[in-house]
Amino acid sequence: MLGVCYYPEQWPAAMWAEDARRMREVGISFVRVAEFAWSRLEPRPGELRFEWLDEVIAILGAAGLRVVLGTPTATPPKWLADRSPEVLMVDAQGRRRRHGGRRHTDLSSPVFWEESRRIVALMAERYGRDPHVAGWQVDNEFGCHDSAVCYSPAAEAGFRLWLERRYGTVEALNAAWGTVFWSMEYGSFAEVDAPHLVVADAAPAHLLDFQRYSSDRIAAYGQMQADTIRAASRDQFVTTNFMGMFFELDPFDAMRAYDFASWDSYPLGHTDRLTLPGDENQVFARTGHPDVPGFSNDFYRAAGRGRFWIMEQQPGPVNWAEHNPAPLPGMVRLWTWQALAQGAEVVSYFRWRQVPYAQEQMHAALNRPDDRLDRGGHEAAQVARELAALPLDPPARAPVALVVDLETEWITRFLPQSREFTYKSILLSWYTELRGLGLDVDVLRPGDDLSGYALTVVPTLGTVSEAALASFRDAGGVVLYGPRTGAKTADFAIPPNLPPGRLQDLIPLKVARVETLRPEMPVAVAGTVAGAGGLWREFIESDLEPLARFDDGEGAFYAAGRHHYLAACPDPTLLAAVMAYVVGEAGLESARLPRGLRLQRRGSLTFALNFGPDAVEAPAPAGAAFVLGGRRVAPQDVAAWRC
Amino acid sequence: MLGVCYYPEQWPAAMWAEDARRMREVGISFVRVAEFAWSRLEPRPGELRFEWLDEVIAILGAAGLRVVLGTPTATPPKWLADRSPEVLMVDAQGRRRRHGGRRHTDLSSPVFWEESRRIVALMAERYGRDPHVAGWQVDNEFGCHDSAVCYSPAAEAGFRLWLERRYGTVEALNAAWGTVFWSMEYGSFAEVDAPHLVVADAAPAHLLDFQRYSSDRIAAYGQMQADTIRAASRDQFVTTNFMGMFFELDPFDAMRAYDFASWDSYPLGHTDRLTLPGDENQVFARTGHPDVPGFSNDFYRAAGRGRFWIMEQQPGPVNWAEHNPAPLPGMVRLWTWQALAQGAEVVSYFRWRQVPYAQEQMHAALNRPDDRLDRGGHEAAQVARELAALPLDPPARAPVALVVDLETEWITRFLPQSREFTYKSILLSWYTELRGLGLDVDVLRPGDDLSGYALTVVPTLGTVSEAALASFRDAGGVVLYGPRTGAKTADFAIPPNLPPGRLQDLIPLKVARVETLRPEMPVAVAGTVAGAGGLWREFIESDLEPLARFDDGEGAFYAAGRHHYLAACPDPTLLAAVMAYVVGEAGLESARLPRGLRLQRRGSLTFALNFGPDAVEAPAPAGAAFVLGGRRVAPQDVAAWRC
Amino acid sequence: MLGVCYYPEQWPAAMWAEDARRMREVGISFVRVAEFAWSRLEPRPGELRFEWLDEVIAILGAAGLRVVLGTPTATPPKWLADRSPEVLMVDAQGRRRRHGGRRHTDLSSPVFWEESRRIVALMAERYGRDPHVAGWQVDNEFGCHDSAVCYSPAAEAGFRLWLERRYGTVEALNAAWGTVFWSMEYGSFAEVDAPHLVVADAAPAHLLDFQRYSSDRIAAYGQMQADTIRAASRDQFVTTNFMGMFFELDPFDAMRAYDFASWDSYPLGHTDRLTLPGDENQVFARTGHPDVPGFSNDFYRAAGRGRFWIMEQQPGPVNWAEHNPAPLPGMVRLWTWQALAQGAEVVSYFRWRQVPYAQEQMHAALNRPDDRLDRGGHEAAQVARELAALPLDPPARAPVALVVDLETEWITRFLPQSREFTYKSILLSWYTELRGLGLDVDVLRPGDDLSGYALTVVPTLGTVSEAALASFRDAGGVVLYGPRTGAKTADFAIPPNLPPGRLQDLIPLKVARVETLRPEMPVAVAGTVAGAGGLWREFIESDLEPLARFDDGEGAFYAAGRHHYLAACPDPTLLAAVMAYVVGEAGLESARLPRGLRLQRRGSLTFALNFGPDAVEAPAPAGAAFVLGGRRVAPQDVAAWRC
Ligand SMILES: [Zn+2]
Ligand SMILES: [Zn+2]
Ligand SMILES: [Zn+2]
Structure with a gap:
């Protein structure tokens, strides 16, 4: 089904009824409202003005539309910032940030929690049993604009409590972080700071725990809102809208609060920001790279335990990338169908009508500022008609499992060892390789049940936990592990038996050393597979005969039974060869698709x-x-x- | 006539008389002094030491030189910063900046205003009737070193008053800025902050108004000094020295305080900073691009209501660019003649003698540090001789009007939509195209009378006001509008009838959407004109038959009678074709000049x-x-x- | 002899004895311990826990190893930062930095001095007469992580005292800095600030004096520690470990406190950070450029008055560069032999065993984290065996003197005039040219006795002091001066007789002007030598007939007797020609070595x-x-x- 994001507070009330009628005409079923409307719901402290929202909901409901209510906490009003400056975030530079944009709040602030709970409770009490309200979106795009991590005193206090819960004693924390190194040792939890403004680097485990805390904090804050809503509502769902390829928070954790996942899909803006190989930035400039939304659809389907929405779908040019091309005719429809094919329950367009003022005035919508239905609107209407004629089956299991782990992104970022070896780039390139072979992909977390998959691909995985090890052992098919897998313990240290740590139980090899090279220094690989690697390269000790070797004779690709290990960040040739090899081993049929074509069952x-x-x-x-x-x-x- | 900048306080008094004699020998008529001398005029609070300046003026006057007195407010003394730290500026990072350079003051600070008024009044009372003093330069290079905008509490207070004067009610401000978006609404003017340290972006109208305020503040501060001077002086001019291609303040506004405009011309440093097409950064490295000073000469002639000086003319290598070539022999003379040809009344060289110490010790002068006349000095003397033999007519109207607008630079910067589409680049490239055809150019502001021009060129114009529309309607000849013209209302919103807004009265077309592309993605244009565009590209709705189309069939170039609209940021080929076309339509004779040649009547x-x-x-x-x-x-x- | 860095506090006490035994087996003689162990020596204020270190020293001593004790002041414990936040440094942005890394202290803080003196005295009293303790390393890598310069109130106070001692009166300071320029004048020393957060630039002499102060402060702080140690010790050396190609402090000054110099050699990390010509970043990626350690060996041999150690030698991949390749087999041995050939007394590897946790977990060691001897360990053992069989003569004087001066680096940085003309790049390229001709090089400071050298090379030298002039006059052989030599007085001003200042006594020419050009604008040079120059180019006035001219006829290369002056930053061709010319003039035999080969007597x-x-x-x-x-x-x- 289709939805749309609507900001009635930005338009004259006289337009609302006609907007609702035209939404139905386009084929819209769900309308998200109110997500940034705090200053209109409560213009002065305690002065509540909900009547206009009552009316909006009534009008939409009367037109046959179902309402998704956003909680407005991503944009608290100015009076709150002025009355309680401690609700404002403090950035890594130690600067208290200011009102005037959005997401400028400190999710560790008790005052902000209390104010958030209050406004959400007021909304939930008023609309929690409204039959026109289908459900709720909590807040908006947690973490956007570098807001996931905050260095305020409140965050520091929250971090200390979190550490105390995690470690029990400061001795345990000191041991876990290795604070004996550089005399960083703490005498009590009260001595631990947020890891910023440090000279040289902070301890990686310190950075990792602060990221874990920050991610947990967002999850807990969302949980608080969800709990508040559920306490007053009945038969209404609760979700939040995540972002694509955004790794500052772990949506799998956060999802404990929600009924399903949602995410906001802006393919062109993200494609512009990526450095794609060859001419892909040009070829896909006006279509987006197919795997940019594709990966996130698979990712949030997993995070949402099989259920996800696109809460915001790009309807035309956006305003926030360095270059903002116009999608080619048909792309809004194609993106919509792609999401539906990958299992989306609803695709909701951002937004109903382009607003002529403020920060996003150059962001297209289904309707132009002059209220003419824009190309995206026509394409949405086409999808609505097509969808009505085409009953969709429930999504089925894919043949390939891709193991994804947010902590691995954090580990890779906090201890890079190579400028170019990033989690995002290896994840996207390996996913693209699978998709280019026409294979459907399920995203799984380490430790998930892999028994049903012919092939499991682990591009890299910071830590191989006991649970992950067990799931790999019990995997139903072939497993491929990429470089740096099992490189760290849960405390961000090198495993005592060296990387890949516990994985040595499944494939007997040790990473004796690592080298990282400039992109212009590929090391050739030949053997069962061929190509080159070098951005990340491991020197392996093993009694196994490698399937392929680097040109200095060191082993590059190993197998032990169904388990395969690639000891390098591969170039496209090597990646293609390795993937073709394991796909073959897994007995999967595949064929390289024409460029830009994607299949989905x-x-x-x-x-x-x-x-x-x-x-x-x-x-x-x-x-x-x-x-x-x-x-x-x-x-x-x-x-x-x-x- | 020629002038020179002189800092007698930096040299032994014993040298002054000989300096004066040699200035006359070189052919200098005007000598600017005292602009940075506050600490010598008032070494301790209230301890005035004007005697040395009395002597300097007497010596210069006795030698037949006329003095231009600079007010020393760009460099207040340390005791003022220590006694009243609130005179120091606060930058966008929220940091109070410090003494030790220049322009470190807060032009919104009441204390700094009071101190400025006091020192200026003291000087004006002493020299306001001195027959050797021809006039005054207020302050020095307002806005230099990123000082145009200040985020101090005083600036914030001043901004709030400015807003109150502009909008009357906070409701009007909320409406103008569109603060309903993202709950940015204000309950009173006292709630409005300076737009910095905001998470995500501040509202564009908020940024624009703060820039307007900052520009107005500079204008008002200069007006205060001019008023103070005029209250105590007789028959002395007042000017200030602006900078070339510097768009942080609007000199047309500021000029209300002054008798004529001055600007500081450093062609090589600016040429080094520009990214010029092809090999121009090398070809023009030692000459400067001819249109770098050329544009500013035309610009400040307009700002000065026909009257301008070069207050500082580069005399040799400068010290502040990333590379500082030596001007080729002849260039100091050529720049001087260029300015005179374009209407300069006086060209004043910076500076008489290279100072061997402090920040500008690597900046050349007419004389070397060892007091030998340098190459620039010899060339100045040659100009003086030539000028004596060549009576100059008053400048006449040019055939081409170029419409320039500072707010358009601000609008383009605050809402870029494309990394590469900048006002400066489009302005300079369009100007260069006209100059390369041998055409003289007058700079005009939107709304100025265009009836006398065969051709009016509007490279882009953020807002088409009623007055601008009227002047375009009444233009005497052909008019060419570039992309993004009329894209915004005065409140920085999309016009209700879509861009180009009011201009639709003259050329019936609508910009239905915009796309901006990477530089490596030109979109071919063919038809009456040909080439490519893409950094900025508009999709046009119109009943007009386009004169040229993009290769996807969309219209690129339109005409309705004398009015022509180009819907793209053109590449050099398309720009040349379009300009040749409209020059032809305007009936102007033109021919492409050899590279680097410029003509001026x-x-x-x-x-x-x-x-x-x-x-x-x-x-x-x-x-x-x-x-x-x-x-x-x-x-x-x-x-x-x-x- | 060989040494190793060891952190017993990071390993179970049960491992110490076996570690000691295996160190002897590898052939280690010296073991550095305790440098970062403050939090283990004094976990709470005044709670001393030296027993473990007693035991470590006893175990090492019993095994026949000699101990080098590090003072732990680079990593003060958290309780000190919490109790006395004024021990933390303030950076150029005005931010108080925080605990959690290292080197975060303010070496101007009286509290930090007192605490440092206390902990060092406690150690010296306990171990100053321990026969197993050979000597002391003061602190660790002064200045690392941008910590050489601090902008705290204490630093400002210290700077004022330093200025008062240097100048006596504020009038003298004002004259020296040229503060009359831009009204920067000070009424008292109390008015002088640290030069940061200034708008535009601070006065170069202000910057230079602050750098001098900061360097002196580090020297004084080391002297205080050395004095404290010596007061309580007998027959133990004191050194500190400097860094390679690190110019924030002057080790020649600092060396007054120490018995010999030490430095830390990490060739691959530094090679990755350099921009080397042609394909050298790839060719030398896994070996390091030979002259990266080579230069520092010569440099610190000079700083150490003939005596130096490598205190930390790279043993495998490091963790801190953008790319971290693995050294090729043999490189650890080769670097060790290179240092020994250049006169090192001891080469000490960093570190005994790779620590699996904290910031440097990806930094290799002689042993892997799983306690297996790594490749570097095997190579160290090989060197130990070879060294035992090969008695080394004392180093002898080289035929070539290279004059190096830290203040020149500061002068070049604070007044660059060209983005590309850096002291580091000219120094390394000229040194490499000499080394590529197979010549040994002694580093000397300006003013040192040059009488024994056939050739003296002065790549550039900010100031030619009286002493330097005398030494050049008395040089035994040919002297070559590069561009910008003698360009400034000791007060950072242009000399009254123009550059090269006093050097005009030896070679009669004047630099009339300077131009600096983009790298893509070489100016051809032809004559006795040929090639091109342009990053820095001088226009010379002289009655001398130049040996080579720029293509515009200006002189490029001059000689007056034995004294040669090159008026450009040369390209590789011109540099090679000039060097070959002066080497020939000096009567030195030389031949260009194959790429990557180095000779050392x-x-x-x-x-x-x-x-x-x-x-x-x-x-x-x-x-x-x-x-x-x-x-x-x-x-x-x-x-x-x-x-
Ligand atoms: Zn959004
Ligand atoms: Zn100036
Ligand atoms: Zn070190």
Whole structure:
């Protein structure tokens, strides 16, 4: 189903009814409102003005639309910042930040918690049983604008309590962080600071725990809002909208509070920000790279325990990237179908009408500022019509499991050892390789049950826990581990038996040393697979005969039974060779798709989504029954058939 | 006439008389003194030491030189900063800046105003009727070193008053800024902050108003000094020295206080900082790009209501760019003649003698530190001799009007939508295209009378006001508007009828959407004109048949009668084609000049100024009477003839 | 002899004895301990816990090892920072920095001095007569992590006292700094600030004096520790460990406190950070550029008055560069032999065993975290065996003197005039040119006795003092001066007779102007030498006939008797030609060595050290007696012969 984000407070009340009518006409079912409206709900402390929102909900409901209520805590009013400056965040430079944008709050501030609970409770009491209100979105895009981590006194206090709960004694903390190094030892939890303004580097475990605390804090804050809502509501869902490829918080943890996951999909802006190989930044400038939304759809489907929405879908050019191209005709529809094919329950467009003023005035919408339905609006309407005619099966398990872990991103960032070896880049490139072979992918966390997967891919994994080890041992098929897997203990130290740590139980090899090289220094690899690696390269000790070796004779690729280990960050050639090898070992059928084409099964349906510049033939079996489009798939078009 | 900047306080008094004699020998008429001398005029609070300046003025006057007195407020003494730290500026990071350089003051500080008024009044009372004092330069290079905008409590207080005067009610402010967006609403003017340390972005209208306030503040502060001077002086001019291509303040506004404009011309340093196309950074490294001083000459002639000085002219290598080449022999003379040809009344060199110590010790002067006349000094003397023999006509109106608007720079900067589409780059490239066709250019502001111009060029213009619309309607000739013209209302919002807003009255088209692309993604344009565009590209809705189209069929260049609209930021090919087209439509004769050659008419005189590496033939009519140089113009040389 | 850095506090006491035994087995003689152990020596204020260190020293001593005790002041404990926040440094942004890393202290803080004196005295009293303790390392890597300069109130107070001692009167300071410029004048020393947060630039002499103060402060602080140690010790040396190519402090000054110099050699990390010409960053990625450690060996041999140690030698990959390659097999041995050949008394590896936790967990050691001897350990053992069989002569004087001056680095940095002309780059490139000709080099300071040198090379020298002038006049051989030599007085001003100032007594020429050009604008030079220059280029006035001219006819290279002046920053071709010319003039035999080969004499021994990728023939005379390796020197190998 389709939805839309709507800000009635930004338009004359006289427009509301007509807006609602036209939403229905486009085929919208859900309307998100109120997420930034605190100053209109409570213009002065305690002066509540909910009547306008009552009216909005009534109008939308009367039109047959279902309302998603946003809690407005991402944008507290100025009077709160003035009355209680401690609600404002303190950044890594030690500066108290100021009102005038959004997300400027300190989620560790007791005052901000209390104010948040109050406004949410007021909303929940008023609308928690409103039949037009389908559910709630808590806050908005937690962590956006570098707001995930805060260095305020309140954050420091919260961090100390968190540490006390985690470690029990300061001796345990000292041991875990290795504070004997550089005399960093603490005599009590009260001595521990937030890790900023440190000379040289802070201890990696200190940084990691502060990130864990910050992520937990966001989760707890969301939980508090969800609890507040649920205490006063009935039959309404609670979700929050996460962001794509955003790793400052762990949405799997945060999801304990929510009924399903939502995320905000802006493919072009993110594609502009990535450094894609070859000419892909140009080829995909107006379509987005297919795996930018693709990965997040799979990721948040997993985080949402199988259920996710696109809460905000790019409807045209955005305003926040360095370059903001216009999506090609058809892209809004294609993105929508891609999300639906990957299991989205609702795709909700951001926003109903382009607002002519303020920060996002250059951000397109379904309607132009002059209230004409824009191209994105027409495409949404087309999807609505198509969707009405095409019942979707529930998503099924994919053949490939991709193991993803937020802590690995943090570990890689806090102890990089190489400028270029980032978690995001290895994750996206390995995912893309699988997708380019036409394979569906399920995202799993370390420790999840892998028994149903023919192939499990672990691009890299900071720590191999007991649970992760057990799941790898019990994996149903072939497993591929990338470099730096098992490189750290849970306390961010090198395992006593060296990396890959516990994984040595499954594949007997040790990483004796690591080297990281400039991008212009690839080290050739040859053997069963060939190519090169070097951004990250490990020297392996093992009795295993390597399947491929670096050109200095050191082993590069190993297998022990179903378990495969790649001791380098591969170049595209090596990555393709390794992936083809393990896909073959796993007995999976695959074929390299034309550039920009993606396939996705949803139950008995197979979708072919063409992000590339050329028309392609859908790889459908002869006689397949096309239920959307046909065998020839034009650029920016989609086809689907039943098998 | 020629002038020079002189700092007698930096040299033994025994040298003053000989300096004065040699100035006359070189041909200097005006000598600027005292601009940074506060600590010598008032070494301790209230201890005035004006005697040395009395003597300097007497010596200079006795030698036949006329004095320009600088007020020393750009460099207040240490005792003031120590006694009243609130006179120091606060930067965007919230840091109170410190004494030890210059321009470190807060122009919103009441204490600094009072102290400024006091020292200026003391000087004006003493010298306001001194016959040797021709006039005054207020302060020095307002805004230099990122000092135009200050975030102090005093600035915040001043901003609030300014807003109250502008909007009357906070409701009007909320409406104008669109603060309903993101709950930014204010309950009173006292709640409004300076827009810094905000998370995400501040509202564009908030940024714009703060820039307007800051620019107004500089204007008011200069007005206060000018008023103070005029209250005590007679028959003395008041000016201030602006900077080239510096857009943090609006000199047209500031000029209400002054009798004429002055600006400081350092072509090489600015050329080094620009990214010029092709090999121009190398070709023009030692000459400067001809249009760097050229544009500012035209700009400040306009700001000065036809009257301007070069208050500081580069005399040799400077010290502040990343690379500081030596001007080629002849360049000091050529820059001087260029300014005179464009209407400068006085060209004053910075400085008389290179000072061997402190921050600018590597900055050349007319004399070397060892008091030998340097190359620049010899060239100045040559100009003085030539000038004596060549009576200059008053400048006449140019055939082309270039509409320039400071707010457009602010708008473009505060809401860029593209990393590369900057006001400075589009302004300079369009100006250069006109100059490369040999055309003289007058700079005008939106709303100025355009009836006398065969061609009006508007590279881009943030807001088309009623007055601007009227002047475009009444323009005497062809008008060309560039992309993003009319994109905003005065409140920094998208016009209700979409861009180009009011301009739709003159050319019926609407900008339905905008896309901005990486520089490596040009979109080809073909038709009446051809080339490519893409850094900024608009999708047009119109019943007009476009004169040229993008390669996806969208219209790129439109005309409605005399009014022409280009819907892209053009590449050099498209820019040249469009400009040639409108120049032709305007019936102007033009021919592409050899690289680096520039022409300029002043009354009956035509100057040919050769910034290029090769000798060229002056495009003078057969039989033209050369009054300077001859038909063959060597590199770094100038010729002039009467027609 | 060999040494190792050991952190017993980071390992169970049960491992100490076996560690000691294995150190002896590897051939280690010296063991540095305790440098970061303050929190273990004094976990709470006044609670001393020295027993463990007693035991460590006893165990090491019993095993026949000699102990070097580090004072732990680079890492004060958290309780000190909490009790006395004024011990924490304040950075240039005005931010008080925080505990959690290292070097976060303010060396101007009286409290920190007192605490440092206390802990050092306690250690010295306890171990000052311990026969197992050979000596002391004061603190660790002064200035690392941008800690050399501090902007605290205490630093400001210390700076004022320092200025008062230097200048006597504030009038003298005002004159020296040229504060009349920009009204920067001070009425008293109490008015002078540390030069930060200034708008525009601070006065260069202000910056220079603050750097001098900061360097002096480090020297004084080390002296205080050395004095404290010596007051309680007998027959123990005192040193400190400096860093390679680190110019924030002047080790020659600091060395007054120490018995010999030590430095920490990490060739690969530094090579990664340099921008080397051509493909050298790749060719030398896993060997380091030979002259990176080579220069510092020569430099610290000079600073140490002929005596130096490598206190920390890279043993494998490090953790702190952007890319961290693994040294090729043999490199740890080769670096060790290089240092020994250049006169090192001891080479001490950092560290005994890789610590699996905290900031440096990715930094290799002689042993892996799993306690297996790593490749570096094996190579160290090989050196120990070779060294036992090879008695080393004392180092002898080199034929070439390279004049190096820390203040020149500061002058060049504080008044750059060119982005690319840095002291570090000119110093390293000129040194490399000499080394590539197979010449040994002694580093000297300006004013040192040059009478014994056939060739003296002065790449550039900010100030030519009377003493320096005298030493150049009395130099025994040919002298070559590079550009910007003598450009400033001791007060950071242009000399009254223009650059090269006093040097005009030896070579009659004047620098009339300077230009600095973009790297892509070389100016060709031809004549006795040929090539190009331009990053820094001087226009010379002289009656001398130049030996080579720029292509515009200006003189580029001059000689007056034995004195040669190069008026440009040369490109590699010109540098090679000039160096070959003066080497020839000096009558030195030389031949260009194969890439990566370096020669070094030590008494009757000549070493050939091969950093290059190919085997080479050692340039030994026929019949030379090889005492290490043989005539064919493999890559990463070393040979030595006696003549
Ligand atoms: Zn959003
Ligand atoms: Zn100036
Ligand atoms: Zn170290």
